[in-house]
Amino acid sequence: MKKYIDSNGQPWNGSFIVADGKTILNPTEELLLASGYTEVTEPEKTAEELLAEAKAARLAEAETYNDSPEVNVFYLYGQPMWLYFEERSRILASISAYRRLGRTDMTKVYGGMEFTFPLDTWETLLSAVEVYASECLNVTERHKRDIMAAATMEEVSVIDVTADYPEKLEFTPTVEEGAEDAPDVEKDPNVETPASEESSENVITEE
Numbered sequence: 001m002k003k004y005i006d007s008n009g010q011p012w013n014g015s016f017i018v019a020d021g022k023t024i025l026n027p028t029e030e031l032l033l034a035s036g037y038t039e040v041t042e043p044e045k046t047a048e049e050l051l052a053e054a055k056a057a058r059l060a061e062a063e064t065y066n067d068s069p070e071v072n073v074f075y076l077y078g079q080p081m082w083l084y085f086e087e088r089s090r091i092l093a094s095i096s097a098y099r100r101l102g103r104t105d106m107t108k109v110y111g112g113m114e115f116t117f118p119l120d121t122w123e124t125l126l127s128a129v130e131v132y133a134s135e136c137l138n139v140t141e142r143h144k145r146d147i148m149a150a151a152t153m154e155e156v157s158v159i160d161v162t163a164d165y166p167e168k169l170e171f172t173p174t175v176e177e178g179a180e181d182a183p184d185v186e187k188d189p190n191v192e193t194p195a196s197e198e199s200s201e202n203v204i205t206e207e
Contacts, residue, residue, distance in 0.1 A: 002029070004037040012037055054156045058147045062161040066140040070162070074129055074169035081110060085133070088126050095119050121173050128169055135166050 004012040012032065016025045019035050027035070045053075065071065072082045083091070091108065098106050099119055107116040117125075143161045150156040 003040040003042075004032055005040055006038075007036045011040075051150075051153060051156070054153055055147050055150065058156055058159060058161065059144055062140055062143045062147065065161050066136065071136050071165055072133075074132065074171065076115065076125075076171045078170075079111075079113075083126075083129060088130060091122065092126060095122055117173055125171055125173075128171075132166055132169050139164050139166075 001014070006012065016023050017027050017032065017035050017037070018024075019027075019031070024031065029039075033039075069080070069082070072084075073080045074082065094106060094108075103119070105116055105118055106122055107114055108122075109115075140161075142164070143159060146159050147156060147161075150159065
């Protein structure tokens with residue numbers, strides 16, 4: 001939409017003008033010009049400005065992907081879930097408290113499901129998630145570094161901010177003899193479970 005200013009430098013309201021004591025709605029451009037309005041011509045953006053805008057957009061895209069379920073997810077008995085840093089810290093604090101009281105197992109409720117594991121298993125799970133989160137952040141920061149280093153619009157556009165993230169973690173802790181069975185989890189048919197359930201270097205099994 002074109003912009004206009006009157007003889008006093010005030011912008012046109014975009015809806016009407018008052019001419020000869022009459023209010024005219026949606027005036028034509030010819031009438032606007034005849035009434036003393038002047039079209040405002042905005043200068044074209046420089047190549048540097050366009051490149052900066054493109055970089056800002058790609059940086060935001062990288063951040064959005066980093067914060068999305070495409071990255072922030074692991075699987076416990078095939079079910080997707082995520083624990084943010086604050087949640088991981090709270091669980092670690094709980095583990096320490098349980099251990100100080102001589103407890104060996106801990107139960108946590110997540111998404112309406114209960115999970116009971118030995119404290120060592122909880123620590124192994126949390127350590128693996130912490131390393132995964134750290135490595136994902138490294139990938140994101142590398143993408144952002146590449147975006148900022150790009151010298152042309154084409155170089156900015158070809159950076160794939162979804163690439164190079166580590167493989168999703170899958171946890172299937174083995175239930176010790178005499179302990180409660182693993183949670184009977186009904187899988188969501190709309191959630192795609194990674195195909196590497198049978199064997200994966202990321203599957204952590206507590207013997």
